[in-house]
Amino acid sequence: MSHVDTIKQFVIKEFLPDVGLDELDADYDLLAGGVVDSLGLLKLIAWIEGTFDLAVGDTDLDPENFRTVAAIDSFVEGASAPKTVGI
Incomplete structure (x- = not known):
């Protein structure tokens, strides 16, 4: 299940209050565009x-996981997926 709209709503509420939900492209680079800075990333x-x-671990702190709404959605989906253990 995609969480794109939920993520967009948060980004708009916290960082882009003058932007509509349909105006924020899921592939817009939030980091390069200056929307989210280091404090905003936290x-x-x-x-x-x-x-x-979810628990975001040290190994998950790759900026690529949080660069766009689509990347955040992929990260959440991957982190939420059941883990299989090989035997």
Whole structure:
């Protein structure tokens, strides 16, 4: 299940209050565009952890995971997927 609209709503509420939901492209680079800075990234990660009940570990802190709404959605989907253990 995609979380794109939920993620967009948060990004708009916190960082782009004058932008409509349909105006924010899921592939817009939030980091290069200056929408999310280092402090904003911490706020975004805390929101992801709380909203999606995920623990974002040190190895997950690759900026590519949080660069776009689509990347955040992919990260959430991957982190939420059941882990299989090889025997």
